[in-house]
Each structure stands twice: as C-alpha cells, then as structure tokens.
Amino acid sequence: MSAASTDTRDAARRPGASGASRIALRALHLLLLPLVLIGAWWLASAVTGLYYLPTPGEIAATFVEVWGAERLAADVLPSIGRLIGGFTLGSVLGVALGVVLGLSARLRAVLEPVLEFFRAIPPPVLVPLLMLFMGVNTTMKLAVIVSGCIWPILLNTIEGVRAVDPVLIDTCRCYGVRGRRWLTTLVLRSASPQIMAGMRQGLSIAIILMVISEMFASSSGLGYTIIQFQRSFAIPEMWSGILLLGLLGFGLSVLFGLAERRVLYWYNGVRAAARGE
C-alpha cells in the first residue's frame, strides 16, 4: 500500500514523464519480477527434472483440467461457503461481545484473564477437540472456524470500544444521541479501525482453519482434495491445488482491502489530514 503511494508520489515529482511512459514503467514494476521468477522456475524444473517440481506450464494446464466445474461445485464452493459463513458468524459474535465487554469495565476485569488465555491457545488444536465433540460434519467445521477467528476480532473490538474519544462521548451525551444511533455513529464507528484490523487477522486464521479442518478430518473440500493429491503422488495436481489456495487467499485479501477502504474512508482521511497531506 505505502509502496504504491510512494510510486505515485515519485511519478508526480517527475514532471517530464509523459502518461504513456509512466504506464509502461508501472507495468514493468508490476510484471518484471513475477515474470523473472516464473522463468527461473521453468528453467529450474526443466534443467533438474525433479519429480516434485513440474514446470509452470504443466501446473497451469493441470489447473484448468483439475478444477473444472464438477470439482468446483463439489469441493471448492462448499469450502468457500463454510469459510465465509464461519468468518461472518465469528465477526458478528466477536463485535457484539466486544462492544458489551468494552462498555463494561467490571465485566471486562472479570473476563480478561480467561479471554487472554483463550486467545493464546493456537486455534488449530481445536480441530481434534471439536471433532470429538460433534463428529465430522459441516457444523463442526463451522464451529472450528468461528472458535478460531473470533478472538482477534473480540479483543480488538474491546480495545477499540475502550478507546472511544471521551470528548465525543460527552458531546453525544450533550446532544442527546443515544440508543441505536449512539451505538452506530459513536461506538462502532470509533472502534471500526481496530475492528477491521482484528477482522483481517481473523480472516487469515479462518482460511488456515478451513484448510486444516478438511485436511485433518473430512472426505471432501479443498484441503482434503489437495492432501489426497499429495498422498497419491499426483504432483502437478497437488501444485494446482496449492495455486488455487494461493489465489483464494489473495482474492479474499483484495476483497477485504476494498471493503476496508469503504468502511474506513473517513479514518484514512483523518490520518492523511493529520500527516499534513
């Protein structure tokens, strides 16, 4: 992000650079290193001929072949659905509980040590536990995702709600802003930078848990399919799965970035103003 803004500033500082050459330079920035890396990979796999290192061309061809409509509907979409469902549920619960705890100092003092401990438990250990609890089904996979991604969201929301500007609180009181409006315009909005930061952490944990709950205990889904390819030594297929997971992670991160920019446009504006830009 900040590298991108450096770029634009650099471009703005160079008055001589014409539009076309700037675009060309930008394209070069974007594409040169990826192309070099892919080329190096191609060369390495062609020269060494290692069985676990297929050429990028092979992987791309396999990718199209393996992840066709059938597997997409049977394995990929259900996985993504569970991921989004679990993440949404975790976010709603985390923010709701976080607001309650953030507003009550006493409740917070009582629960803080317990919550800190739960946060410190590495979420993947919950997979075998919840499997024991509920068997292997969609509810269990959802529960794993929720129970993992809720902690960063919950604790960041508490932090954000605690840090609401006291002047704003008093102002709202003076103007009689209360109830739902008070919650949305004052509390949630003030806490939204922290909430979004927590949700970003939660999202990456949710992806990890989606994958490993399927690797550990499942007979379908993205994680299961990929580990199955590895077990049957279907190497290009395995790589295509890794590629798909990578694209999924990248795509979700881009989407989240867009959502975040929408939610936090005011905050970015305030920060930019504070920096004197």
Add this chain to the structure above:
Amino acid sequence: MKTDTAENARPPARPSGAGGRPRVPRRSPNRAVLGIVGVVGFLLLWEAVPRIGLIPARFLPPASEVLAALGERLVLPEFWTAVGDTVLTWGIGLGIAFAAASLLGFAVGSVPVLRAFTHSTVEFLRPIPSVALIPLAILLYGTDMASTLLLVVYAAFWQIYIQVLYGVSDIDPVAEQTARSYGLGRLSRLRYIAWPSALPYVLTGLRLGAAVALILTITGQLIIGTPGLGQQISVAKNSDATELVYALIIATGALGVAVNVGVRALERRALRWHASVRGEEIA
C-alpha cells in the same frame, strides 16, 4: 491494508494490548481480584456443566479431571520432550524468518527502486495461506521437523518483512537530514537513525510473527505429525483420551501466554526510551 498496518504499526501506542495494565494504581488490586473471580468462576462452570450432565463427560470432562491429567503429564519426561520440540521448532523458525525478513526488509526498504519492483510479488505471496504448503512440505521432508519449519518460516516471514518495510519508510526526514548535515556516514545513519526509527515496527513484526509461528508450529505437528505437542494431541485424540486432549490444549495455551508475555516484555525493554512506553509509566 492501510489500517491493518496503521494499527499494527503503532505497537508502542498500545504495547500491552488488552492486558490489564493498571492505569490507576488504586484500582489494580480490585482488578486482580475480579480477574481471579473470573478464572475461578470459569473453572467452576467447567466443573459443573459435565457433572450435572449438560454436556456428557466423555465430550467435556470436568475441570478437575483435566487438571489432574495435566498434573500427571507434567512429571513425564516425554511431555517435556514434546514441549522442548515445540519450542525448538518455534524458535528456529522464528529466528530464520526474523533474520531473513530484517535483512531483506532493510535492503529493499531503503532502495525505492527495489521496493517498486518487488511490490506486486510481495502483495501476491503474502496472503497465501502457509497451510497451502503442507503437501509440499510433506513431499520434501516427510515427518521431519523441517516440514513444520517450512510452514513456520513462510508464515512468520511476511509478518516481519512488511513491518520492517513500513519501519524503514517511516524514518523522520528531518532527523535524516540533520544527521547528513552533521556529516554522519552511511553506517552511522543506519545505526543511529534508521535502526531506532524502525525498531518499534521491527518489534511489532516480531510480536505478530511469534504468535503466527506458534500457530503454524502446532498446526504442522498436528497435521504432518512432526514431533511436539501438536502430535501428542493428535495421538491422544486417536486413542480417545479426552481429558488428555484437553490437558494438552491447556499446555499449548500456557505456551501461547508465555510467548505473548515474553515478546511484550522484550518490546517494553527494547523500547523503554520510546515516548509511548515512557508515557505509559508516567500515566
């Protein structure tokens, strides 16, 4: 992305996170008492729920049984071997990631051209979930510790690298120019300007990386079966030793708390000159 960094990039602004920091000394004993009440209440609830049969004890053994199982484990050498393996994997992985990320981060961060050319690649590779590499790790290293190390290093590297990049770009231009006017050489500027300016970010990266590294260490042991606590949990689960599964989860939680507390303490110590840490002590 911006906010993520904005929040993460201000570690000193809230170094103790949600931890109970006594802002008003008078209130601190009260808080401690309330915290103990919370823990005791939680344990009582955990004891009561299976006892009155709300959840069958074979799914959720009472707290006393779990703590007893944990106590039994604590005297077994194999438990400590597992803890040692976990800590070792975590430490080596984090160490490699930290060294590589700091070196690369400082090198790339201080050369704008390199930054511009690597940006797209970094932004693509960073969000790739490291668990995607599990099949590759198994293929390359089997159930060797290196398998898990691959995941740990990949996950922790990006957390630290990104923070170092932000840190290097956050150097105060006035300080930099002042140093130049006073004739400080390249090395001295690195030592006296770049390093202290970037240090808060480096430590934030270390804190985030340490937590992620622990998660991936346990994940690798659980899924791949490299030796350590995660593998023990997997074994306990397969032999239906429910209270042992819970006991080992508590052990990993304790390890997680130790990591968090340790890194925060390091952060406060290394940044004790920094306005935010000092400010907190005054308040």
